[in-house]
Amino acid sequence: MTDQLDSFVNEMQTQIDTDALKTYGQAAFDRWKSPRCMYEMQNPDGHGRVSGECGDTIQIFLKFNSSGRVNEASFITDGCGPSGICGSFAVETAMGKSPDNLIDITGDTILELAGGLPEDDRHCAFLSAAALQAALDDYMKKQVKPEDC
Numbered sequence: 119m120t121d122q123l124d125s126f127v128n129e130m131q132t133q134i135d136t137d138a139l140k141t142y143g144q145a146a147f148d149r150w151k152s153p154r155c156m157y158e159m160q161n162p163d164g165h166g167r168v169s170g171e172c173g174d175t176i177q178i179f180l181k182f183n184s185s186g187r188v189n190e191a192s193f194i195t196d197g198c199g200p201s202g203i204c205g206s207f208a209v210e211t212a213m214g215k216s217p218d219n220l221i222d223i224t225g226d227t228i229l230e231l232a233g234g235l236p237e238d239d240r241h242c243a244f245l246s247a248a249a250l251q252a253a254l255d256d257y258m259k260k261q262v263k264p265e266d267c
Contacts, residue, residue: 138199143233146203153206155192163260166252168245174201176249178209180257188212188220193249200239204246207231212250220254223247 139147159165159179169175174197181190191212193205207228212220225244229235235243 141236142200142203146200146232146235149203149206149232150199153202155209156194156202156206157192158194159190159192162253164253164255164257166249166254166256168249168252170197170241170245172197172241172245174198174242174245176201176205176208176245178205178212178246178249178253180212180253182257186216188215193246197242197245198239200235200242201245203232203235204228204242205249207243208246208250217254217258220250223250 135147135151138150142150158177159181162179163182164180165177167175167177174195176193176195176197178193179191180188183189191209193209195201195205208223211223211227211231215223225240225247228243228246229240232243
């Protein structure tokens with residue numbers, strides 16, 4: 119009985135993987151199976167948290183080096199697979215970027231990196247981009263000195 123159940127589970131997982139690869143393409147499938155930089159960063163320089171109408175929440179964490187570039191980026195999400203895919207692409211894209219370059223990362227940028235997503239999942243790219251921009255905004259606010267106001 120256990121062998122039959124194991125066989126059934128393995129066949130089911132293979133079918134899920136095959137369908138996901140066909141639906142999302144190789145780059146997005148790779149992030150779905152193994153998201154990059156998915157952890158809650160302690161003491162980030164910038165943190166953004168955005169919740170979508172779908173109920174998914176994505177948080178992005180950024181640390182900047184002394185030259186003002188992102189040297190560590192991570193994300194967490196309580197959302198679906200596409201939210202994890204897009205969060206992974208968002209933080210990977212942020213690495214090494216200055217604040218001026220981060221502004222240019224949009225939902226369309228993330229969609230392009232993912233190779234596109236099905237229409238029902240495209241909002242996840244824009245949710246990830248919004249979380250990244252919120253993290254950048256948090257970082258920039260922390261750079262303002264009281265005497266600058």
